[in-house]
Amino acid sequence: MSDRWDRAQVLGLAPDAAAAKAAGGIARPAGWAGTGCDGEAVWGECQGSGKAAYRTCADLAGPAFRCSCPSRKFPCKHALALLLLWSEGAVGVGPRPGWVAEWVEERRDRDDRSRERRAASAVKARDPKTVERRERRVDDGLAELDQWLRDQVAHGLSQAAKESYRLWDDAARRLVDAQAGGLSGPVRGLAAIPRQPGWPDRLLEEYAMLRLLVRAYQRRAELPQGLRDTVRARIGFTVPQDDVLSEGERVQDLWSVTGSRDIPQEQLTTRRVWLRGRRTGRPALVLSFAPPGGALDTSLLVGTEVDAELAFYPGAQPLRALVAERYGPAGAGTPDGTDVRGFLGEHAAALARDPWLERWPATLAGVRLARTAEGGLHAVDGAGDSLPLRLADPWRLLAVSGGGPVTLAGEWTAHGLRPLAAWHDDEGAVIL
Known part of the structure; x- marks a missing residue:
């Protein structure tokens, strides 16, 4: 260093x-x-x-x-x-x-002791009796969730509108007890769907995606290996980091760090860092975790480029990765982006491989900001195609763009694009 x-x-x-x-x-x-x-x-x-x-x-x-x-x-x-x-x-x-x-x-x-604990935990997790016991508990928990989902639809969604958050919180707790914790968050999140026009449709859609995941896990033996890995990960089965580093797909590239976002929760803060390969155009997601107030990984700085080899977690649409090797110090650089049509094509292909994708990284080149008649803010490319932006305070982004074209990176969800960083010819990288 x-x-x-x-x-x-x-x-x-x-x-x-x-x-x-x-x-x-x-x-x-x-x-x-x-x-x-x-x-x-x-x-x-x-x-x-x-x-x-x-x-x-x-x-x-x-x-x-x-x-x-x-x-x-x-x-x-x-x-x-x-x-x-x-x-x-x-x-x-x-x-x-x-x-x-x-x-x-x-x-x-501390790092050495942490590695030793992870290794011991991985050995225990591979024990055949431990694996069989957990899979049996998960099977029972998902069978219960399947029945619960069918009951909610049979009773009518209007009844759910009268329920408190405990309806979904209790179901989420039972999933944690069944060691299917990956589903507890989505189930608990159902209580946060805004009670506004269209709410029953949104709730039914979420129920359907959950049941699709349950049925996929129950028929996992029939799935291709990549999709099976995706389903297991979303249920809550983790892959040890050592296995990812030793067996995961390796991709070396000049990786542009295009955005970072911290998600605080009750007992844990998650940092999502998005990268895009300059040569491959491939997206990657690096996660780090810390207790509230704890220090998160700061080795990947937005606006820099890192010559590194990433090891990807298995899945039908490999996205999450670990930094396996670095080959040089980070430098500054503007990432290569795409237009709106190109981005939508990337997202559609990823969604076809993993229908449970909640978010996808976007890097748009040469876009300008424009307001709709209703006052919403959009990113518009040279062809006139646009994406709606989702941000509480638009003034920093408006000030950076100044009406001119920028490279814009963010997270795309069903609600729109949440900008995380922008690159301007004069200002360089600006974190939003």
Whole structure:
């Protein structure tokens, strides 16, 4: 990690715009003491509001961060400011202080123990008796869900409109008990469907997709291997990372990081990072998880390109992947996009392979923003084809585009395109 990141890469780590702005205000050498770096870490002490200085350090291999300040943001403004100073060459090379060396060693030890636990868990999961016992429980749980779905339709959807969220929450809990946890989220999410005109149609559609998945699992022996892997994954059967790295499909490319989104839940925060291969045009999704307030993976920065080999999880439409090997430092670059027609073709082909796809990455090149007569915002390509945009605050995107063409990346769902990043000829990459 001897190559220093540029300012855009550092600010791409910021958890929000407020942290990035605050970091810029304290990224001054005069406010720091004891700074230093080596090939793996950066450290320093920043004078805070109290008597004691905040000890801040970053492990560049993660990257990971530690600061003695009380902030719950990861990375905090002090860690970002330290990295800004380092990127500008204001932090010299030197030996690690004891507190930095101790923290780095503790991180390495935790990583080793975590790998050992995953290996032990994988061995246990492969035990034939354990596998048979779980599959029997899943079979029973899905048979119960199948009957529950038929009962909901038989009783009439108007009856469901009078029910509280407990109707779906109880069904989701039973799926967790049956070790089919992959279905618990979609079932619980039925309670969140807006009660507005068209609600029964939407509920019936979701019921139908759930039953399709149940029936696919019950007839899994008849499915092609890729579709069988997809069905098992959506039921909740996981594939160990070591198996993905050793057996998964490998694709080497220059991967553009086109978007990132954090999804907070009760006990876990999920970070979705989207990539697109420059040579293959292939999309990929890298996930990371952390408890609320915990540090998520920040090694893939939106707006950068990474020369790497990805290992894909098995499935009919392989999308989720792990970074198996990196072949060089990340650099900046605008991803290659497509027009609206090309994107819709990609999505239709993916949906044909995996009918349960909830979202799909879009990278549109040369689109402009336009409003409909009803006030909705659309992305319009040169041929006049458009996609509806779904965003609560459009002003940042409007300001970046300035009426001109941009490359726009985001997540496509049944509700529209949620923009995540845009590239402008003058502004470069802008995270939305």
